[in-house]
Amino acid sequence: MLDLPNIRLELAECYDLTPTAEKAEATAGLYARAARVISPAEWMMAAPYVLAINKLKRERNAVILAHNYMTPDIYHGIADVVGDSLQLAVKATEVEAEVIVQCGVHFMAETSKILNPSRRVLIPDVEAGCSLASSITAAGVAEMRAKYPGAPVVSYVNTTAEVKAASDICCTSANALQIVEAMEGDTVIMTPDRYLAQNVAAQSSKRVVWWDGACMVHELYSAEDVRAYRADQPEVAVIAHPECPPEVVAEADFTGSTSGIIDWLHKHKPRQALLMTECSMASNIADELPDVDFARPCNLCPHMKRITLEKVLWSLHNMTTEVMVDPAIAEPARAAVQRMIDVTQRTRA
Ligand code: 13P
Ligand code: SF4
Numbered sequence: 001m002l003d004l005p006n007i008r009l010e011l012a013e014c015y016d017l018t019p020t021a022e023k024a025e026a027t028a029g030l031y032a033r034a035a036r037v038i039s040p041a042e043w044m045m046a047a048p049y050v051l052a053i054n055k056l057k058r059e060r061n062a063v064i065l066a067h068n069y070m071t072p073d074i075y076h077g078i079a080d081v082v083g084d085s086l087q088l089a090v091k092a093t094e095v096e097a098e099v100i101v102q103c104g105v106h107f108m109a110e111t112s113k114i115l116n117p118s119r120r121v122l123i124p125d126v127e128a129g130c131s132l133a134s135s136i137t138a139a140g141v142a143e144m145r146a147k148y149p150g151a152p153v154v155s156y157v158n159t160t161a162e163v164k165a166a167s168d169i170c171c172t173s174a175n176a177l178q179i180v181e182a183m184e185g186d187t188v189i190m191t192p193d194r195y196l197a198q199n200v201a202a203q204s205s206k207r208v209v210w211w212d213g214a215c216m217v218h219e220l221y222s223a224e225d226v227r228a229y230r231a232d233q234p235e236v237a238v239i240a241h242p243e244c245p246p247e248v249v250a251e252a253d254f255t256g257s258t259s260g261i262i263d264w265l266h267k268h269k270p271r272q273a274l275l276m277t278e279c280s281m282a283s284n285i286a287d288e289l290p291d292v293d294f295a296r297p298c299n300l301c302p303h304m305k306r307i308t309l310e311k312v313l314w315s316l317h318n319m320t321t322e323v324m325v326d327p328a329i330a331e332p333a334r335a336a337v338q339r340m341i342d343v344t345q346r347t348r349a
Pocket of ligand 2: 105129130131132133158215216217218243278301302303304
């Protein structure tokens with residue numbers, strides 16, 4: 001566990017972290033993108049960290065890859081690349097900087113390391129996990145293979161490197177249906193998200209069988225929640241992430257990955273939108289969609305929220321925690337992720 005009191009002392013000795021109007025002014029361009037969701041007083045506190053991190057990033061030759069669920073100070077203040085899991089994985093293959101700081105959860109950092117092993121990949125809090133990734137091990141994959149002999153295993157990227165290595169191919173929420181459809185045979189095993197699998201099964205020509213995992217954030221949504229919002233705001237556009245239960249997806253106007261959701265909102269520009277996903281998403285895109293009024297059922301991912309400006313500064317200061325993957329695992333895991341990227345690019349071309 002990170003020793004935050006001591007980390008704070010050391011950071012205060014090495015960086016000027018006193019909030020001042022000058023520091024807020026020096027970052028005004030970045031703040032402009034987050035002004036709808038961060039108060040001036042909050043930004044005054046964030047600005048010294050934003051300045052220190054952006055300077056240190058240059059000194060360390062580092063880039064920050066940040067998931068769409070990061071808090072707006074990270075998303076707008078320090079990220080070089082933002083995106084969904086698929087976009088971040090593809091971007092990780094292209095990074096030329098020496099260091100990648102992954103602002104996201106552990107499986108994302110592992111994926112970056114697997115795809116770009118010569119880079120140093122840092123995660124600001126190594127305990128940023130994922131309820132899906134911790135729901136299955138390679139033994140679980142073997143159990144599914146024994147139960148459904150010959151069926152290919154499609155594992156969500158929200159898995160450990162060990163599980164990826166034991167799988168035939170990976171998928172993300174952006175390409176799950178595409179990947180399942182590209183598999184040979186009638187039956188496809190999907191791990192570890194039962195809801196993603198059920199949502200894919202509803203649209204697929206294949207027989208999809210699944211592992212019994214769930215996302216602790218999205219499984220909390222229900223069709224009743226949607227109906228309650230609709231009763232209050234009949235015109236609200238309901239947008240769900242495919243990790244939501246099928247009853248929620250059935251009520252939604254659109255279902256897609258976090259970036260798919262952003263694209264849909266840009267295209268349709270509803271007056272009111274209800275995002276059935278992690279809470280920070282709406283905050284991050286509020287500025288680029290000023291005419292959309294977001295209802296925010298605020299389910300936070302406790303793992304994503306472990307990543308803070310303070311921990312990112314510590315991570316770059318101390319070059320910690322470096323994510324390592326045993327090459328014997330990394331090689332087959334990379335093959336499973338690369339197959340996913342190849343199938344996605346081939347079937348979209
Ligand atoms: P996306 O790939 O849609 O960004 O989802 C990742 C995730 O962890 C959602 O809970
Ligand atoms: Fe995992 Fe759910 Fe958090 Fe995404 S939101 S990292 S799937 S627990």
